[in-house]
Amino acid sequence: MNVRRHHISGVAIAAVTALGLGTLSACSSDSAAAGNTEKFDVVASFYPMAFLAERIGGDHVKVTSLTEPGQEPHDLEVSAQQRAQIEESDAALYLKGLQPAVDEAVTQSGAKTKIDAATLTKLEDHGSLEDSHEHEGEEAHSEEEEEHALDPHVWLDPVKYAEIAKGVGAAFEKADPDHAADYKKNTAALVEKLDGLGTRFEDGLKNTRTKVFFTNHAAFGYLAERYGLTMEAISGLDPESEPSPARIKELQQEAKADGVTTVFYETLVSDKTAKTLADDAGLKTDVLDPLEGITDKSEGDDYFGVMEANLAALKTALGAK
Numbered sequence: 033m034n035v036r037r038h039h040i041s042g043v044a045i046a047a048v049t050a051l052g053l054g055t056l057s058a059c060s061s062d063s064a065a066a067g068n069t070e071k072f073d074v075v076a077s078f079y080p081m082a083f084l085a086e087r088i089g090g091d092h093v094k095v096t097s098l099t100e101p102g103q104e105p106h107d108l109e110v111s112a113q114q115r116a117q118i119e120e121s122d123a124a125l126y127l128k129g130l131q132p133a134v135d136e137a138v139t140q141s142g143a144k145t146k147i148d149a150a151t152l153t154k155l156e157d158h159g160s161l162e163d164s165h166e167h168e169g170e171e172a173h174s175e176e177e178e179e180h181a182l183d184p185h186v187w188l189d190p191v192k193y194a195e196i197a198k199g200v201g202a203a204f205e206k207a208d209p210d211h212a213a214d215y216k217k218n219t220a221a222l223v224e225k226l227d228g229l230g231t232r233f234e235d236g237l238k239n240t241r242t243k244v245f246f247t248n249h250a251a252f253g254y255l256a257e258r259y260g261l262t263m264e265a266i267s268g269l270d271p272e273s274e275p276s277p278a279r280i281k282e283l284q285q286e287a288k289a290d291g292v293t294t295v296f297y298e299t300l301v302s303d304k305t306a307k308t309l310a311d312d313a314g315l316k317t318d319v320l321d322p323l324e325g326i327t328d329k330s331e332g333d334d335y336f337g338v339m340e341a342n343l344a345a346l347k348t349a350l351g352a353k
Contacts, residue, residue, distance in 0.1 A: 229340075
């Protein structure tokens, strides 16, 4: 059985600030001076979190990313040195569910402020739906397994990323009140830019020849849902998982039925499976970047540059009119 994700209109997330602050540990007004530098020291789990911290914090923050450029974030192991960085930080900004080692390290740490971006927007279960054809006849998943199936790739939806930005901004304001006005101003500017990006995606993908796209792994569920598209992933939420021969055959049939032209792969994961499917089905290949890190292979210098490149690639593949 092939289960697809269809468009669901965005639901306003009420009281983002209140929700975000509910996840914070207690911190005093002088916390900004308590780290290793005179600035507000933020340890971010990987690029999308570091980008938020830098844009919102501006000159007042020192941001350290636990995931190096070019490193696959799902596989990150936290070193003793990194654990010490988290411990000594003024704030740890992470996305629970993406990097289990980071989740554990932050939870066990005494970091003054812990900001879990997953609590600042609503996560959905794209993974179990995407892979449901593989589990037919199996017993129902336990509650713990279902929890782990929540899709963490929320930053690829500009609307959800803006919701997270608001929560992070509110957290920075509380943790470092001396610079609250600047954090508020920077957050507003970032949210406005994300709103503009979302509008460009909505307008650019409104009228297309097909609404279906193939991708290497299921990172683009939120983006597809937001803009009325259907993502068909070769693999599931794990970018390293191998698809079954039945799944490959199924995708070949769907490519013909839905007018799919392109199989997307990404910069940090092998393109072997995507190119094999493309060759077998007579399709093109192109990059759709899940923005888990910026490298010299990235089609842009930052989040906005890469997202614009993603939009251009989708418009071409889907036959935008």
